[in-house]
Amino acid sequence: MQIDVVTIFPEYLAPLRAALLGKAIDKGLISVGVHDLRDWTQDVHKAVDDSPYGGGPGMVMKPDIWGQALDDVCTDSTRLIVPTPAGRPFTQALAHEYASESHLVFACGRYEGIDQRVVDDAARRVRVDEVSIGDYVLVGGEVAVLAIVEAVARLLPGVLGNPKSHAEDSFQDGLLEGPSYTRPEVWRELAVPDVLRSGNHKLINRWRRDQSLVRTFERRPDLLESLPAEAFDKHDRAL
Numbered sequence: 432m433q434i435d436v437v438t439i440f441p442e443y444l445a446p447l448r449a450a451l452l453g454k455a456i457d458k459g460l461i462s463v464g465v466h467d468l469r470d471w472t473q474d475v476h477k478a479v480d481d482s483p484y485g486g487g488p489g490m491v492m493k494p495d496i497w498g499q500a501l502d503d504v505c506t507d508s509t510r511l512i513v514p515t516p517a518g519r520p521f522t523q524a525l526a527h528e529y530a531s532e533s534h535l536v537f538a539c540g541r542y543e544g545i546d547q548r549v550v551d552d553a554a555r556r557v558r559v560d561e562v563s564i565g566d567y568v569l570v571g572g573e574v575a576v577l578a579i580v581e582a583v584a585r586l587l588p589g590v591l592g593n594p595k596s597h598a599e600d601s602f603q604d605g606l607l608e609g610p611s612y613t614r615p616e617v618w619r620e621l622a623v624p625d626v627l628r629s630g631n632h633k634l635i636n637r638w639r640r641d642q643s644l645v646r647t648f649e650r651r652p653d654l655l656e657s658l659p660a661e662a663f664d665k666h667d668r669a670l
């Protein structure tokens with residue numbers, strides 16, 4: 432998979448080459464290009480922003496600079512991802528979709544965002560997603576790109592040490608993951624639940640499913656509502 436990121440703060444994307452992703456890059460599973468948007472400016476000030484039409488606070492990123500950058504970076508097979516607070520939610524399902532793509536390009540906005548015509552024009556040639564990583568406002572798209580790239584890269588075969596790791600992912604069965612424990616058996620007078628030390632894997636699996644259902648009901652009831660009735664067995668319904 433080829434990943435390209437266009438940003439005015441290329442150094443912000445340095446963590447992409449660390450740890451897990453660094454190994455994936457070394458193994459040739461992913462190749463990453465980080466591009467400085469200002470490389471496409473022509474003026475001495477390398478201006479990338481201007482005042483918003485209609486007035487309002489802050490500045491908006493200029494369409495012409497972004498247009499030239501995306502013309503150079505995108506190809507016919509590109510999936511262009513534009514992080515924005517106004518985007519569709521980035522979910523585990525979308526992460527799986529992106530993991531099957533050959534070329535992802537991320538457009539990192541700053542200021543009050545990118546002139547809408549950049550997305551509208553790009554959508555004439557490539558698939559474009561405006562995505563949000565949560566209902567809070569960041570200062571720019573770079574942090575969102577780091578989160579999205581990590582969520583996608585870990586799904587690529589060979590990236591995670593244990594390929595089974597994401598089979599048990601939170602959201603994999605539409606539920607939140609329950610609590611995890613490791614040694615010691617008692618820590619600060621807090622004991623590991625007995626069932627986990629019972630060796631009875633039927634009971635352990637049942638306990639873990641119950642913990643997931645209860646945690647999801649308490650913290651994310653919206654996830655339960657979006658699951659089909661057949662996702663729940665008769666034991667689940669008895670909870």
Ligand SMILES: COc1cccc(Cn2ccc3ccc(-c4cc(N)[nH]n4)cc32)c1
Nearest residue numbers: 514515516540541544564565568569571572
């Ligand atoms: C576009 O509308 C905006 C309104 C007020 C501030 C900003 C700041 N900003 C600039 C580019 C940018 C890219 C992504 C995000 C972002 C994504 C999520 N989930 N939260 N915040 C925020 C961004 C943008």
